[in-house]
Amino acid sequence: MADNTSYLPPEIIESILSRLPAKSLLRFKSVSKSWNTMIADPVFVQNHIRQSKHSNSDNLFLCPNTYPIPVVKLGDKKIQTLQRIESRYARWHELCFCDGVILLTDGTYMRFALWNPSTRTSKNLWYKYSCPEAAFGLCRDPATDDFKVVIADSNYYSVYSCKNKSWIMLKKKYDVKYTGLGVNLSYNNIGVCVDGASYWVWGNDNATQIELVYFDPRDDEFKILHMPENIADANQKF
Amino acid sequence: MAAETGTPTTLTLKSNDDELFSVAESAAILSVTIRNMVEDGCAGGVIPLDNVDGKTLASVITYMNGISAIPADEEKKKSYRDKFLSDKDFETLADMVLAANYLNMSCLMDAVSAKIAQVMEKKSVGWVRRKFGIENDYTPEEEAAVKEEHKWTFEGVETDDDN
Numbered sequence: 001m002a003d004n005t006s007y008l009p010p011e012i013i014e015s016i017l018s019r020l021p022a023k024s025l026l027r028f029k030s031v032s033k034s035w036n037t038m039i040a041d042p043v044f045v046q047n048h049i050r051q052s053k054h055s056n057s058d059n060l061f062l063c064p065n066t067y068p069i070p071v072v073k074l075g076d077k078k079i080q081t082l083q084r085i086e087s088r089y090a091r092w093h094e095l096c097f098c099d100g101v102i103l104l105t106d107g108t109y110m111r112f113a114l115w116n117p118s119t120r121t122s123k124n125l126w127y128k129y130s131c132p133e134a135a136f137g138l139c140r141d142p143a144t145d146d147f148k149v150v151i152a153d154s155n156y157y158s159v160y161s162c163k164n165k166s167w168i169m170l171k172k173k174y175d176v177k178y179t180g181l182g183v184n185l186s187y188n189n190i191g192v193c194v195d196g197a198s199y200w201v202w203g204n205d206n207a208t209q210i211e212l213v214y215f216d217p218r219d220d221e222f223k224i225l226h227m228p229e230n231i232a233d234a235n236q237k238f
Numbered sequence: 239m240a241a242e243t244g245t246p247t248t249l250t251l252k253s254n255d256d257e258l259f260s261v262a263e264s265a266a267i268l269s270v271t272i273r274n275m276v277e278d279g280c281a282g283g284v285i286p287l288d289n290v291d292g293k294t295l296a297s298v299i300t301y302m303n304g305i306s307a308i309p310a311d312e313e314k315k316k317s318y319r320d321k322f323l324s325d326k327d328f329e330t331l332a333d334m335v336l337a338a339n340y341l342n343m344s345c346l347m348d349a350v351s352a353k354i355a356q357v358m359e360k361k362s363v364g365w366v367r368r369k370f371g372i373e374n375d376y377t378p379e380e381e382a383a384v385k386e387e388h389k390w391t392f393e394g395v396e397t398d399d400d401n
Binding site for chain 1: 385
């Protein structure tokens with residue numbers, strides 16, 4: 001019966017397309033205008049991200065600060081390089097990663113870029129001054145699906161919203177030294193994205209006391225996640 | 239009424255080309271559509287399935303029997319589904335996804351959608367248009383512009399296998 005399957009209703013076509021990798025989806029934008037509209041739809045894009053996270057159990061990692069960037073698969077007892085990604089950001093430093101998007105800087109810490117290797121799209125950002133000692137975070141507001149870049153230095157922090165295409169600057173509520181751990185600033189002030197929020201470890205000068213601090217993209221606030229008391233070894237490196 | 243005369247353990251399903259199939263009720267109620275009919279007491283006689291042809295229904299019933307024979311073990315069910323779909327061509331898969339949607343069988347719907355996605359992943363735009371029966375409504379200039387914008391996604395496309 002199926003020489004011609006144009007009778008597949010849009011909800012079935014969406015269910016099929018949501019399981020394709022980004023590369024195939026971008027190619028199939030050329031199929032027709034209605035496919036292009038469907039694939040570019042923000043709701044479809046969010047469903048696609050959710051579907052990919054749910055089904056992708058391949059344990060894939062990008063290895064930063066090597067070029068071209070290797071995509072590595074952690075398998076049973078072996079690590080395998082699947083492919084290397086070339087990009088225009090050859091000598092840039094990777095700072096943070098969230099939902100497939102990487103925050104990079106060219107080393108000036110004034111010029112930044114958000115780069116999505118799956119769609120090969122990117123966006124350049126300028127900060128108002130060079131901030132090599134700041135803390136960096138990248139997160140996604142689950143309520144509005146807005147990507148946010150956070151740069152926190154001495155007394156203030158700035159938040160870039162991809163939706164509003166603008167920076168806002170806010171005063172810090174806590175006296176938190178995001179750069180307080182270790183000597184290698186370029187490693188210790190980088191936030192880790194978990195479930196849409198950005199987390200950092202911070203401590204006092206001797207690192208005898210450590211805390212987890214996180215940026216909550218829903219209200220643009222920094223919050224402290226208190227450590228469970230039984231974590232005794234505060235000198236442990238994170 | 240089925241409930242009063244003792245619930246039948248076997249149901250009779252009728253395809254839209256008038257083929258009749260007997261299937262254990264316990265397997266058939268994987269379909270929410272059929273389960274609702276059974277619960278409403280209208281499964282005593284023959285259940286007409288107007289949107290499914292005999293060939294597809296036979297295949298769906300094979301799946302119903304196969305998957306319901308596997309105890310609650312998601313790994314085993316997954317490998318059964320993979321094997322069940324492994325030798326199906328695109329047209330059969332398209333019929334099955336429609337049937338799974340009509341019968342409201344989410345596990346089959348998910349598995350067939352994923353299988354179709356796997357089949358089409360490396361295919362050309364022309365292949366997709368032919369298989370899905372989609373008319374190209376771009377002007378040549380518009381189509382060239384969309385292709386140019388995503389030029390890199392045309393690397394590594396398989397040669398069409400449907401000519």
